[in-house]
Amino acid sequence: MSATPVLALRGVSKRFGAVQALTDVELEVHAGEVVALVGDNGAGKSTLVKTIAGVHPIDEGVIEWDGRSVQINRPHDAQALGIATVYQDLALCDNIDVVGNLFLGREVRKWGVLNEVEMERRSQELLRTLSIRIPSVRIPIASLSGGQRQTVAIARSMLGEPKLVILDEPTAALGVEQTAQVLDLVERLRERGHAVILISHNMADVKAVADKVAVLRLGRNNGVFEVKTTSQEEIISAITGATENAVTRRAARTTSTNGEVSK
Amino acid sequence: MSFDKTSATSQGGVAVDTQEAAAAAVTAVDPRLLVREQGLKGYVGEFKRKMKTGELGSIPVVIGLIVICVVFQSLNSNFLSAQNLSDITVTMVGTGMISVGIVFVLLLGEIDLSVGSVSGAASAIAAVLAVNQGWPEWLAVLAAVAAGAAIGAAHGFFFAVLGAPAFAVTLAGLLFWLGFMLKILGENGTINLDSEGLIGKLTTYFFTDVAAAYVLATVVVAVFFLSSFLGNRRREAAGVPSRPLSDTLLRTVLLAVVAFASAYMYNQYKGLPLATVIFLAFLIATDFLLRRTAYGRKIFALGGSVEASRRAGINVTAVRVSVFAISGGLAAVGGLFLASKIASANQSAGTGDLLMNAIAAAVIGGTSLFGGRGRTWNALLGVLVIVSIQYGLQLESIAEPVKYMITAAVLLTTVVIDSVTRKTQKTAGRA
Secondary structure, eight states, rough: OSOOOSSSEEEEEEETEEEEEEEEEEEETTTOEEEEEEEEETSSHHHHHHHHTTTSSSSSSEEETTTEEOOOOSSHHHHHHTTTEEEETTHHHHHHHHHHHHTTTTTEEEETTTHHHHHHHHHHHHHHHTTOOOOOOBBBGGGOOOHHHHHHHHHHHTTOSSSSSEEESTTTTOHHHHHHHHHHHHHHHTTTEEEEEEEEEEEHHHHHHHHHEEEEETTTTEEEEEETTTOOOHHHHHHHTTTHHHHOOOOOOHHHHTOOOOE | OHHHHHHHHHHHTTTOHHHHHHHHHHHHOOSSSSSOOOOOHHHHHHHHHHHHHHHOTTHHHHHHHHHHHHHHOOOOOOTHHHHHHHHHHHHHHHHHHHHHHHHHHHHHTOOTTTHHHHHHHHHHHHHHHIIISOOHHHHHHHHHHHHHHHHHHHHHHHIIOOOOOHHHHHHHHHHHHHHHHHHHHHTTTTEOOOOSSHHHHHHOOEEHHHHHHHHHHHHHHHHHHHHHHHHHHHHHHHHHHOOOOOOOOOOHHHHHHHHHHHHHHHHTTTOHHHHHHHHHHHHHHHHHHHHHSHHHHHHHHHOOOHHHHHHHHOOOOHHHHHHHHHHHHHHHHHHHHHHHHHHHETTTTTEEEEEEHHHHHHHHHTTTTTSOOOTTTTHHHHHHHHHHHHHHHHHTTTTTTHHHHHHHHHHHHHHHHHHHHHHHHTTTTTT
């Protein structure tokens, strides 16, 4: 694992009107590493992802890409850096066919004209390598089932050979078989050296593929855990805030007096 | 129809079939390619499937056109005469051009109510510049079209940048540009155009040489055949599904029949009208823009999902402004054709039922009011229906009030068909 993280967030904050969605959030992702981002509903996971993807520019803080500070103000900026995002609400156009959706915003052109043949060929190739099953690459997204749409959305993120892939609850709408496929896909991404941020509610999925778990609670960091050495209960208590009780407070006081503050 | 079966199984969530089935599924026949079984039988099967799933496209309007022809021809044998048909296809160009602009706006799922007034304003601008100011006509025409595009872009600015509803912005535009037109036309209210000038010629010039119509028909058919044939060859070479040759041939023959019949019809009267040639050129160009360029893809994407488009890095504001500019520009072009028809720019230009007809034409032709579905050819079919009805009723000397009511009935029928087919498509999973 390289020393410099592909992506590092330092003290990132974001407000929407009266709502402080994110406060001083820190996050590091290295190449070839899967970081699971977990938290309760409304903890700020989706907002955090959107700030990285350029949908909502950050208010305060620094985003570092390969060690240098960058501005991500538009989705285009994120794409240009090599960040691909698969959203929970899919972000596909129902009226356009699979090929059109896969290449939306980065169409293959020849003399300014869409090169449909090349796009269709590459779509088939891509779907085959990811063993994604859909009836045809030329049917509109509206004709596909929820699971099929999810796999198309993930396949789409792979087209630009991104350095960082963000998956927002990729398995939430999937059946058992398709969930397994998506998790396989995540591992394949790691093997190929991509950095992956995986948002999930499903602890089994997280334990299965993630290297690290970053917990968000009420828009703030609530710990980063190594998956191998952490039990599921510890992660869940960090998510729900159950760590905040008399025992942990006492523990925190004793450690801080020893001068040993750990996350 | 192997495709329908596989999609049905996987959609039903029933144990997703075996590996082999999946491998076959990915390479299943392209459903856009209409013919699965070759020959007539395939077409009949395909037609039945489309009827069932509500994927009607242009079928209702083509049937409607045939009904219109049969009804009016039986009432008055002059309806299908070369003169009447030629007149219809020249008259429709003005409204048709405006309607093409409306198709662009409807694809976004928006509406432009200002196109009638903008077309009137553009004709007034051209007339004032050419007649009162003594500009060369070609320059006045360019200025009028540029003004139309600028007006459209201004509407787009209020809509896309400031976030006002397009409906309200263009309603304000409707009033404003009507007032603007009346103001620049001045006291007289009418500026007569030189009927031998560029604008006058737009609807009065005919290629009298018999060869012209046939040459054009031949070129159109040949280009269509070659582009489909070579396109299929490229698809085969790349190993993606392609149409069978018989399908390409059948389409070419159908097109050839229509093209040569039209050419023959025009030659029975004054020859090939310049207006129709220009309209065809605009239709082909706009269709190409919408379906073969990245820009057109962006318009469809916005009609499908604004959020998805934004996340795909599409500049939503720029596309929206540009679409309204196209709508304004095409409205100006349409206004010039309408002015050419009466050889003047007057106070009634762009008023009356023009706006409604332009929108109705787009919708009747099969463009969805809900955005994301439609082609510029829809405008041609729709405007053919509307103008045919007008001419047919005129031949029967049926008064204006009844004309309005009949056009309204046709429009309502189409909108109902659009809404109902959308429902059917939803249940068939193809909306």
